[in-house]
Amino acid sequence: xxxxxxxxxxxxxxxxxxxxxxxxxxxxxxxxxxxxxxxxxxxxxxxxxxxxxxxxxxxxxxxxxxxxxxxxxxxxxxxxxxxxxxxxxxxxxxxxxxxxxxxxxxxxxxxxxxxxxxxxxxxxxxxxxxxxxxxxxxxxxxxxxxxxxxxxxxxxxxxxxxxxxxxxxxxxxxxxxxxxxxxxxxxxxxxxxxxxxxxxxxxxxxxxxxxxxxxxxxxxxxxxxxxxxxxxxxxxxxxxxxx
Amino acid sequence: xxxxxxxxxxxxxxxxxxxxxxxxxxxxxxxxxxxxxxxxxxxxxxxxxxxxxxxxxxxxxxxxxxxxxxxxxxxxxxxxxxxxxxxxxxxxxxxxxxxxxxxxxxxxxxxxxxxxxxxxxxxxxxxxxxxxxxxxxxxxxxxxxxxxxxxxxxxxxxxxxxxxxxxxxxxxxxxxxxxxxxxxxxxxxxxxxxxxxxxxxxxxxxxxxxxxxxxxxxxxxxxxxxxxxxxxxxxxxxxxxxxxxxxxxxxxxx
Numbered sequence: 001x002x003x004x005x006x007x008x009x010x011x012x013x014x015x016x017x018x019x020x021x022x023x024x025x026x027x028x029x030x031x032x033x034x035x036x037x038x039x040x041x042x043x044x045x046x047x048x049x050x051x052x053x054x055x056x057x058x059x060x061x062x063x064x065x066x067x068x069x070x071x072x073x074x075x076x077x078x079x080x081x082x083x084x085x086x087x088x089x090x091x092x093x094x095x096x097x098x099x100x101x102x103x104x105x106x107x108x109x110x111x112x113x114x115x116x117x118x119x120x121x122x123x124x125x126x127x128x129x130x131x132x133x134x135x136x137x138x139x140x141x142x143x144x145x146x147x148x149x150x151x152x153x154x155x156x157x158x159x160x161x162x163x164x165x166x167x168x169x170x171x172x173x174x175x176x177x178x179x180x181x182x183x184x185x186x187x188x189x190x191x192x193x194x195x196x197x198x199x200x201x202x203x204x205x206x207x208x209x210x211x212x213x214x215x216x217x218x219x220x221x222x223x224x225x226x227x228x229x230x231x232x233x234x235x236x237x238x239x240x241x242x243x
Numbered sequence: 244x245x246x247x248x249x250x251x252x253x254x255x256x257x258x259x260x261x262x263x264x265x266x267x268x269x270x271x272x273x274x275x276x277x278x279x280x281x282x283x284x285x286x287x288x289x290x291x292x293x294x295x296x297x298x299x300x301x302x303x304x305x306x307x308x309x310x311x312x313x314x315x316x317x318x319x320x321x322x323x324x325x326x327x328x329x330x331x332x333x334x335x336x337x338x339x340x341x342x343x344x345x346x347x348x349x350x351x352x353x354x355x356x357x358x359x360x361x362x363x364x365x366x367x368x369x370x371x372x373x374x375x376x377x378x379x380x381x382x383x384x385x386x387x388x389x390x391x392x393x394x395x396x397x398x399x400x401x402x403x404x405x406x407x408x409x410x411x412x413x414x415x416x417x418x419x420x421x422x423x424x425x426x427x428x429x430x431x432x433x434x435x436x437x438x439x440x441x442x443x444x445x446x447x448x449x450x451x452x453x454x455x456x457x458x459x460x461x462x463x464x465x466x467x468x469x470x471x472x473x474x475x476x477x478x479x480x481x482x483x484x485x486x487x488x489x490x491x492x493x494x495x496x497x
Contacts, residue, residue, distance in 0.1 A: 053456050076458050084456045091449040096376035096399050100466070105457035107464030116466055138403045156457065 003067045004028040005160045005188050006052060006082075010061035013047060021047040023212040024061065029160065034189040036199035036220060039209035040234035045192045048209065049162055052190075053082040066159055080109055083158030087165045089145035093137035098124070098148050101137060105156040123155035124148075127181050143174030147181065160188040167195045196224060196237050208233055252314060252370040254306045260372040261304070263479055264471040265381035271479035272369045276362050278486035284354035286493035293486055294357050297364040300482060306371045314370065318363045321355065328352040365482075375399040384469045389462060396463075397450075405443055412439065 006029040014020040021044040029035050039045050050056040051063055054070045063070040065081045086092050095101035102120045111119060124130040127147040137145060146166070153161060166182070167175045179201055182189065193199055199206055199220055206223045208216040210233040216223050224230065225243045237243070255261075260268070279293050301311065329339075332348025339349070373381075379396045383389075412435050416423075423432060 050452075055452060055455060076460075079456055079458045084453075086449065086453050086456075088449070090401075090404050091446060092453045094397065094400055094450050094454065096374075096379060096396060100376065103466050104454075104459075104464065107466045108458035108460065112466065136400075138400070152457065 002031055004030050004064075005033075005066050006190065007064040007067075008048075008051070008061070009064075011048075011051060011058040011063060012060040013051065013056060013058050015047075021212055022051075022058075025209070025212070025214055027207060027214065027217075029188060029190055031159070031188055033205060034191070034203040036203035036206040037190060037192045037209060038194070038196070038199060038206055038223075038235060043209045043233075044212040045209055046164065049084060049164060049192060052160075052162055053079045053084055076109070080105075080156050081159045082162060083153030083156055083160070084162045085150050085153050085164065085166065087168060089137070089142070089149040092149040092152060093145060096136060097133070098129075098135055098137060098140075099133040101148065102133075102152050102155045105152060109156065119155050119157075123151040126154050126185065127151045128177075143170055143177070146170065146174070146178065150181070154185070154187075158187065160190060161185065162190045162192070164192045165194065166191060167193065167198045194235075196235065197241055200224065200243070208235070210234075252367075253374050254304075254310060254371045256305060256372065258304050258372070259478065260300065260368060263372075263475055264469050265373050265377035266384045266469050267471045267475055267479045268369055268373060269378070269381045269385065271483055272365055274483040275365055275486050278483060278490050279358055279361050279365075281490040282358070282486075282493050283497045284358075285350060286497060287350075287353055287357065289489045289493045290354060290357035290361070293489060294361045294364070296482060296485060297361045297368065301364050301368040304368055304372050311367060311371070314367045315363055318359055321359045325352040325355045325359070328355070380467075380469060383463065383465060393463065401443075401446070404446075405439070408442060409439060 006027060008025055008027040011022055011025045011027075012020070013022040025044075025048060027048075037045055037048070047056065051058060051070075052065070054063075054075050057070070065078050068074050068077060068081070070078050093101050095104055099120055102123050103116055106116055106119045120133070121130060124133055127150050129144060129147050129151065132140060132144060132148065137148065140148065150161070150163070150166075163182075166178060170178060175198070179198065182191075182202055189203070191199065191203060203220050205218065206216070206220040207214055208223060208229070215233060216226070216229055221243050224235075224237065230236065263271075275297075279290070282289055282293065329344035329348040329352050332345035332351065334345050334347040336343045337346045337349065376399070379392060379399065382392045382395060416431070416435070421428065421431065
């Protein structure tokens with residue numbers, strides 16, 4: 001058995017205000033997998049995601065990234081290994097130009113000069129927007145910004161790409177194009193989404209998180225076909241969509 | 244989404260001013276303006292000469308006048324103040340055509356107009372030839388503290404995002420029959436401003452999260468350090484040297 005890229009063991013977390021968001025979550029993601037993390041609003045999905053790169057630290061339990069425990073000393077390496085693409089690209093793209101933004105991550109890892117430039121081009125090409133390098137992020141369309149946001153994370157050559165609602169606010173064509181790009185990447189993917197058809201399309205395995213615990217973990221089609229489970233956790237396929 | 248509406252100052256081009264490294268240009272602008280301010284106010288001839296020098300510099304950028312005009316409008320409040328000055332100032336009066344105006348007021352107004360316009364023209368010459376991103380790099384290179392550079396950089400990046408949010412909130416108010424014409428609407432506008440502040444603050448938190456997630460450790464990485472040749476420094480120093488010489492000359496002869 002390979003070492004899991006993500007290995008969460010009994011992760012529990014309560015916010016400083018007292019609200020407990022996670023109650024002992026176990027999750028393993030192995031290299032090469034594409035996993036969908038499904039769950040209703042307020043299930044703790046975002047809280048879980050912030051544990052994956054050490055922004056939040058579990059009150060109980062442990063998080064390992066490719067065997068490396070998430071601690072104060074390993075944060076930079078953990079953040080290189082786990083690339084999180086946030087939902088709103090305007091939060092992710094904060095530099096004056098696309099090129100600077102994509103360079104931000106690898107520059108924090110110490111890359112400079114030609115090596116850095118090559119990394120930027122490689123990441124932009126992977127999502128098909130190399131021609132946008134010198135544009136300002138706020139002059140791009142929403143779909144372009146989403147792609148650039150993914151490039152900013154790919155530039156760090158992560159071992160796992162964590163996407164928060166990647167299809168939200170995209171028109172149907174951009175949504176399909178993004179799916180093609182995600183399929184073309186040779187990276188392990190954890191995709192947090194409400195877009196169940198997108199999960200079926202892109203992820204062979206799905207994990208359902210509800211009220212801070214994992215309530216289902218299996219092949220996406222099997223999970224989504226379980227009507228009682230879906231209904232119990234406020235998940236619905238769109239009208240007219242059949243597994 | 245709202246894009247393309249913002250009045251970006253920079254205009255692409257390939258002129259000597261465009262080619263100068265931004266930190267060199269920024270220092271040259273700062274010292275030039277300081278020297279102009281140091282010229283004694285009664286030396287109108289010297290000030291006119293420096294204004295013409297600034298206009299000549301602006302002309303070398305080959306940016307169309309219709310593009311420059313709106314940028315120069317920033318001086319309007321000062322110009323109005325200068326025009327009012329001769330009428331409200333005290334002191335001996337002089338005849339100016341059909342009008343009687345204050346003599347020191349008139350002299351101060353002319354000096355203010357000349358100095359102000361010179362400063363604005365020089366600043367516009369800098370702005371149209373320097374990308375916002377390069378201005379940020381120049382500040383970073385000149386050892387301006389990181390927090391200030393970050394604030395400037397985020398302002399460049401997010402001014403459109405916030406303006407867009409403001410516009411959406413306005414449309415949402417109008418769509419529900421709100422009209423902001425009377426004093427009674429002020430609480431609504433105040434609440435809207437507060438909401439905008441909180442949204443911007445929350446965005447700041449999310450941006451910080453995104454930065455931390457990509458390995459940010461409190462310092463902005465300098466990816467491409469700025470460099471300048473002696474020739475570039477010498478070229479940029481020319482207008483400043485002229486202005487300094489003019490200021491010293493005018494002081495000695497006054």
